[in-house]
Amino acid sequence: MHTLTPEERYILEEKGTEAPFSGEYYAFDETGVFHCKKCDAPLFPSTAKFDSGTGWPSFDAAFLGAVKEITDKDGRRTEIICAACGGHLGHVFHGEGFTPKNTRHCVNSLSLAFKAGD
Template identity: 65%
Template sequence: MRKLTQQESFILLEKGTEPPFSGEYWNHFEKGVYCCKQCDSMLFDWQSKFHSGCGWPSFDDCIQGAIKQVLDADGKRIEILCANCGGHLGHVFFNEGYTHKNTRHCVNSLALQFKKV
């Protein structure tokens, strides 16, 4: 496990959220893979990333088995966690019409580490 900064701990361990349009990956579209900042597990491939305009990195798919979905504490949203370490990544939304997969994994940049292919 990687040592986290205070901001990264707030996101991954305390289920926080970074402000929209503030993270380094919200408008990032290089070829590569997005990994969990805490445990380095591969989570999202660059090909599933799309521009949703929401201010956070958005993906319409994840690497198979990489993400765990649980009902959020508010009882309305679905939280997404790293399946390996349980770190909070963000939330997943369905039926918004952004892509043909009709899924948007809305992820905090501070929860991710990008690796070029």
């Protein structure tokens, strides 16, 4: 397990959100795999990343079984967590039309670790 900074702990363990357009991976375009910052589980292939213009890294697909969807307590949004460790990643939205898959995993950069060439 990775030793988390206070900011990473806030996102992953307290379900926080980083400011839009501030994350390391928002305007990031390298080939590899995005892993959970907390437990290192592979979550998203770089081929699934797209520019949604929303301010956070966006992915239209996760690796099979890597991410769990949970309805927020207010019932309005769907949270996504790492299936391996339960760390908060962000939220998922369906039906927006950004890509043919019609899915946007809106993820906090601070919850991710990138590995080139995976």
